[in-house]
Amino acid sequence: xxxxxxxxxxxxxxxxxxxxxxxxxxxxxxxxxxxxxxxxxxxxxxxxxxxxxxxxxxxxxxxxxxxxxxxxxxxxxxxxxxxxxxxxxxxxxxxxxxxxxxxxxxxxxxxxxxxxxxxxxxxxxxxxxxxxxxxxxxxxxxxxxxxxxxxxxxxxxxxxxxxxxxxxxxxxxxxxxxxxxxxxxxxxxxxxxxxxxxxxxxxxxxxxxxxxxxxxxxxxxxxxxxxxxxxxxxxxxxxxxxxxxxxxxxxxxxxxxxxxxxxxxxxxxxxxxxxxxxxxxxxxxxxxxxxxxxxxxxxxxxxxxxxxxxxxxxxxxxxxxxxxxxxxxxxx
Amino acid sequence: xxxxxxxxxxxxxxxxxxxxxxxxxxxxxxxxxxxxxxxxxxxxxxxxxxxxxxxxxxxxxxxxxxxxxxxxxxxxxxxxxxxxxxxxxxxxxxxxxxxxxxxxxxxxxxxxxxxxxxxxxxxxxxxxxxxxxxxxxxxxxxxxxxxxxxxxxxxxxxxxxxxxxxxxxxxxxxxxxxxxxxxxxxxxxxxxxxxxxxxxxxxxxxxxxxxxxxxxxxxxxxxxxxxxxxxxxxxxxxxxxxxxxxxxxxx
Numbered sequence: 001x002x003x004x005x006x007x008x009x010x011x012x013x014x015x016x017x018x019x020x021x022x023x024x025x026x027x028x029x030x031x032x033x034x035x036x037x038x039x040x041x042x043x044x045x046x047x048x049x050x051x052x053x054x055x056x057x058x059x060x061x062x063x064x065x066x067x068x069x070x071x072x073x074x075x076x077x078x079x080x081x082x083x084x085x086x087x088x089x090x091x092x093x094x095x096x097x098x099x100x101x102x103x104x105x106x107x108x109x110x111x112x113x114x115x116x117x118x119x120x121x122x123x124x125x126x127x128x129x130x131x132x133x134x135x136x137x138x139x140x141x142x143x144x145x146x147x148x149x150x151x152x153x154x155x156x157x158x159x160x161x162x163x164x165x166x167x168x169x170x171x172x173x174x175x176x177x178x179x180x181x182x183x184x185x186x187x188x189x190x191x192x193x194x195x196x197x198x199x200x201x202x203x204x205x206x207x208x209x210x211x212x213x214x215x216x217x218x219x220x221x222x223x224x225x226x227x228x229x230x231x232x233x234x235x236x237x238x239x240x241x242x243x244x245x246x247x248x249x250x251x252x253x254x255x256x257x258x259x260x261x262x263x264x265x266x267x268x269x270x271x272x273x274x275x276x277x278x279x280x281x282x283x284x285x286x287x288x289x290x291x292x293x294x295x296x297x298x299x300x301x302x303x304x305x306x307x308x309x310x311x312x313x314x315x316x317x318x319x320x321x322x323x324x325x326x327x328x329x330x331x332x
Numbered sequence: 333x334x335x336x337x338x339x340x341x342x343x344x345x346x347x348x349x350x351x352x353x354x355x356x357x358x359x360x361x362x363x364x365x366x367x368x369x370x371x372x373x374x375x376x377x378x379x380x381x382x383x384x385x386x387x388x389x390x391x392x393x394x395x396x397x398x399x400x401x402x403x404x405x406x407x408x409x410x411x412x413x414x415x416x417x418x419x420x421x422x423x424x425x426x427x428x429x430x431x432x433x434x435x436x437x438x439x440x441x442x443x444x445x446x447x448x449x450x451x452x453x454x455x456x457x458x459x460x461x462x463x464x465x466x467x468x469x470x471x472x473x474x475x476x477x478x479x480x481x482x483x484x485x486x487x488x489x490x491x492x493x494x495x496x497x498x499x500x501x502x503x504x505x506x507x508x509x510x511x512x513x514x515x516x517x518x519x520x521x522x523x524x525x526x527x528x529x530x531x532x533x534x535x536x537x538x539x540x541x542x543x544x545x546x547x548x549x550x551x552x553x554x555x556x557x558x559x560x561x562x563x564x565x566x567x568x569x570x571x572x573x574x575x576x577x578x579x580x581x582x583x
Contacts, residue, residue, distance in 0.1 A: 202442035202450045209435045212424035219384070219422075220492065221410040221439035230444060 022329045029278050030196045034189045036279075040286075047177040049293050051184060053286045055246045058188050060269040060281030061195055062238025067267070068276035069199065070231040071211030075130045075263050076117065076137030080236040082258030083140065084110040084243025086157055089253045090150060093160030099174075103244045110240020111233060113140070118232035122225055134260060141258040157253040174248070184245050191241055196278065198234065207231050239266075268310055274323025283322040337362045337500055337530050338383065338414075342392035345378050345554075352378040354554045355392070360500070365522070365531045367541040367562075370551035371575055376534045377419070377504070379551065383532065384416040384502050385409035396500070410439065415498035419505040419534070421485045423492065425478035429469055432477050432488055434460040437495045463495040467521065483514040487521075494525070501525065503533040507540065519544055542566065550575065 025032060041050040059081055066072050088106035091097040097105065121132040144151045151157055165172040165183055172179050198204055206227050209217040218224045247253050256262060265288070273284020291309065295302035317324050336359035345353040353375040360366055370376050381387040382394060385406035394401045396412060404412070424432045437456045442448070450456075464470055467487040472480060477488060486506065493501060506522065507515045519540055522531060535541050541548060542562040550558040550571050558568045565571055 197449070198446045200449050200451070201446045202438055202448065202453070203444055203446040205431070205435045205438060205450055206443060208427060209424055212426055213422060215386075216418075216422045216424065216492070217435075218407050219386070219410065219416060220436040221407050221496070222443055223405070223407050227444065230446070234446070 022326070026278075030189075030193050033192055033279050033282065034185075036282075037185050037188065041178070041181050044290070045293065047181060049289060051177075051181055051249055052289050053282075054181070054184050054188050055242050055249065056265075056269060056289060057282035057285040058191055058242040058245070059239050059266050060273065060285050061192065062235050062242065063266045064270050064275055064277075064281045065195060065198065065207075065238065066231050066235035067270055068274075068280070069204070069211060070207040070228060072228065072232070073130045073267070074121070074133040074232075074235075075260065075267065076121075076133030076135075077235070077239050077266050078258050078260060078262035079117065079137035079140040080110045080114055080239040081243040081246070081262060081266075082144070082253070083113045084240030085247040085253040085257055086144065086151055086243075087240075088244040088247040089157045089160050092162065092247075093157070094150075099162045099165055099248060103241075103248075106244035106247070107237055107240050110243065111237050114233045114236025114240075115229075118229045118236070122228045122232065134263070137258070137263060138260060141255075141260070144255060144258050151253075151255070154255055156255050157247075158251075160247075161251045162248045180249065184249065187241070187245060191238060195238065199278065203227070203230065270320075272310060272313055272320055274320030274326070277320075277323050277326055280320055280322035284320060287321055335362060336360055337397060339395045340383070340392065341395075343379070343382060343389045343394065344391040345375075345382060345387060346390045352554055353382070353389075356551075356554075356556045357392075358549060358556065358559060360530060360532065362499075362530050363526075364546040365526050365533070365544060366547045366549060367545040368532065368534045368549045368551060369536070369538075369541060369575065370557070374551040375554040376551055378554075380416070380502060380504050380532075380534055384414060410496050410498065413499035414502065415493040415496040415500075416502035417489045417493045417504055417506060419508055421482075421489050423477045423485060423488055425476070427477060428473065429475050429477050429480065429488060430457075430460055430464060430473040433463050433491050433495050436460075436492045437463070440496070460495060463491050466494070466524075467491045468517075483510055486510060486514075486518070490518075490521070498529065500530045500532070503531060505534050505536065507535065507537060515540060 037054065040053060041047055044050045063077050066074055084106040087109035088102045091102040091105040092099065117133065117136045120136060121129055124132050145153055163175050165174050172183055174180050174183065206217065206222050209220070209222070210224055210227060214224055243257065246257065269284040269288045270281045271284065272287055273282065274280030288306065291306050292302060295305045313320065319327060338360040341357050343353060343356045356379065368376050368379065378387065382389050385401065385404065396414060424435065427435070434457060437459045438450065438453065441453060441456055461470070461473070464473055467490055469484060469487055469491065472484060477485065480488060486508070490503070490506060503522070507518050510518060515537065522544060525531065545562060548560065548562050548565040549556060550565060552574050557574065558565055558571050560568070
């Protein structure tokens with residue numbers, strides 16, 4: 001499958017006007033992304049949809065680090081999203097921890113889980129890697145289902161609410177939809193900045209080299225397994241962060257957030273937007289959730305329509321929405 | 333200099349029931365160009381994969397500068413001074429030509445740093461650019477590697493190995509699929525490289541080997557059939573029988 005890469009943007013030998021514009025856009029990708037997120041709630045039909053785009057966009061961006069940049073197709077990233085959400089919810093509901101500490105606990109749990117799953121999965125390659133991540137994440141799902149005294153089992157985790165975000169010196173009313181959106185957006189923006197730094201780092205070059213040619217990367221002197229593990233864990237932590245935000249946003253953690261449906265959703269959003277591009281996964285989340293929003297008004301079988309569109313994308317626009325736009329821009 | 337930089341003793345490799353390599357013993361002296369020849373299936377690739385750490389031998393020991401390499405993971409070989417190129421072009425296709433070399437150079441500076449902007453490593457970039465210039469690819473630096481012509485990809489292949497500045501350079505059929513002109517350029521490049529490093533190469537083009545190398549090893553059915561100067565090898569009746577005689581000039 002051909003996927004657009006940021007490297008291609010820099011690769012244009014002769015730069016036309018649009019290509020130059022694009023290289024500038026790429027340099028300012030974090031501020032521009034944040035700007036787009038700032039106006040999102042004003043152009044989308046509902047606030048709830050906008051918050052969902054933020055959260056799932058972050059999941060997809062985190063996933064893209066592993067899938068689009070390192071070239072590892074995981075079918076188990078719901079585990080990290082769900083684990084972050086459950087850990088945050090339990091920390092607040094059962095232990096009365098404040099929101100910030102609960103977030104850190106969510107991140108820590110997602111990190112530990114991704115180290116464990118990563119160590120086990122990275123020993124395998126290709127389809128086996130995907131299958132191992134899928135199996136391990138289902139293990140987490142069934143554990144959560146069984147441990148119902150902690151997790152609420154099938155009913156999901158309830159009984160915790162974050163109504164105020166306390167900071168030293170001031171506090172924010174988290175029940176106000178606008179304040180909630182922008183509070184979550186600030187955290188997502190910080191995560192985007194982090195991802196952008198990682199992609200520009202030496203490590204960012206190594207994961208792309210591994211995606212392109214694992215054998216050669218190893219011969220060049222890189223410990224491929226350790227690099228993949230670090231990518232897996234970073235990606236897991238970002239998905240965990242999205243999970244903690246989701247828990248605080250919804251005040252409930254549905255059991256489904258751990259299910260492989262969610263993992264599939266993450267893969268679909270990333271592909272739809274454009275794997276291996278910085279902002280693509282966000283566009284994918286926006287497109288997917290908007291389609292859900294619109295089509296579910298017409299029919300309860302909205303997945304049928306989204307599924308057909310997804311298949312058309314995979315067949316005819318494998319670079320995804322954003323990836324296709326990028327190549328079109330560059331070629332101008 | 334006459335100290336062996338690499339020595340193999342009783343090296344053998346089995347894949348299941350297949351014996352690919354059997355009891356090969358040889359020392360490689362610093363500063364020499366050694367060619368490894370042999371008919372298809374003679375065990376050249378297996379031998380090369382063992383020397384570069386991609387395969388571990390079933391029997392025997394491999395020593396580099398006196399150190400046993402048995403427990404050394406493959407990715408450490410290049411850090412110790414052994415780099416290789418591949419017979420089938422093995423580059424990073426969707427990265428730019430300069431990035432192919434830059435990322436190889438970066439392995440000696442930073443591998444798991446997730447925070448520093450890599451654009452700050454100007455020395456790495458300069459080293460990559462200089463290496464690219466030495467194989468004549470400067471004009472193609474910004475292109476995606478997959479769009480290079482075959483000969484240029486071969487040159488990039490060598491550049492990726494070369495930027496590691498290895499003491500021992502293993503070249504697996506560096507002129508594979510090249511025409512006469514490109515082959516001449518490659519030979520000139522190898523001669524230039526040999527000035528300050530040891531080179532081992534697998535080749536099929538006999539004329540090229542006889543002119544270029546100081547020493548030739550002949551493998552046949554996984555065993556070392558002959559070991560000597562190009563002249564001795566040419567005169568060796570056993571070698572002529574299994575290899576040279578069949579098809580003069582090219583096997």
